[in-house]
Amino acid sequence: MSAPARIAVLASGRGSNLQCLLDGIAAGQLDARIAGAFSDKPAAAALDKVASELRWARPPRDFANREAFDTALGDAVAACAPDWIVCAGYMRILGAGFVQRFAGRLVNIHPSLLPLHKGLHTHARALEAGDAEHGASVHFVVPELDAGTVIAQARVPVLAGDSPDTLAARVLAVEHPLLLATVRLLIEGRLAERDGTVLLDGQSLFNPLRLDSAGTLHR
Numbered sequence: 001m002s003a004p005a006r007i008a009v010l011a012s013g014r015g016s017n018l019q020c021l022l023d024g025i026a027a028g029q030l031d032a033r034i035a036g037a038f039s040d041k042p043a044a045a046a047l048d049k050v051a052s053e054l055r056w057a058r059p060p061r062d063f064a065n066r067e068a069f070d071t072a073l074g075d076a077v078a079a080c081a082p083d084w085i086v087c088a089g090y091m092r093i094l095g096a097g098f099v100q101r102f103a104g105r106l107v108n109i110h111p112s113l114l115p116l117h118k119g120l121h122t123h124a125r126a127l128e129a130g131d132a133e134h135g136a137s138v139h140f141v142v143p144e145l146d147a148g149t150v151i152a153q154a155r156v157p158v159l160a161g162d163s164p165d166t167l168a169a170r171v172l173a174v175e176h177p178l179l180l181a182t183v184r185l186l187i188e189g190r191l192a193e194r195d196g197t198v199l200l201d202g203q204s205l206f207n208p209l210r211l212d213s214a215g216t217l218h219r
Helices: 016-026 045-049 066-079 096-101 122-129 164-187
Strands: 005-010 032-039 055-057 084-088 106-110 133-140 150-157 191-194 197-200 203-205 209-211
Touching: 005 016, 005 066, 005 164, 016 032, 016 045, 016 084, 016 164, 032 045, 032 066, 055 066, 066 096, 084 164, 106 164, 122 133, 122 164, 133 164, 150 164, 164 191, 164 209
Parallel strands: 005 032, 005 084, 032 055, 084 106, 150 209
Antiparallel strands: 106 133, 133 150, 191 197, 197 203
């Protein structure tokens, strides 16, 4: 039997997506282990979800520039020998050097239906735009903000009377199963990216996979 996949997680906040992965591992849904948790915020609650020896956090202000921080972060990530790196609520743009170092193994989950609403405040912006649907996306990471090829999405309706908070809660309910289902395909070796195209079982995907109500991804 092959060894469990090693996952490094980058997070800046409370770590709900990291907890989702930990729960999936504990439940036997993912044949994986968390090899390290990394943050730009030493006080991030996400770090508390893993053992102290798996934590790395440094404030970017302690480094001469963005490239120096990214190099230190990249060295720490590389030291845990990850098969996959998951950005789960990581709030800094990763520079080209870091992205190239881990190309093809670096994914992010974002709370919108990309390419709509890149960046912050996605729920308020979806409401302001009058969107009928909102949701979450998992995509490969490129240096440009939230611009990498989208692997999979989960959709929710925007309801009359929604506030950013109620819409955020509805998205979070599908965000976790979306991440779990996508990471499962990644660690099973079924997903890859080539020249901006996502491959599932070696076949090109022309649209992102979609999560159904049972938590399964479909073409």
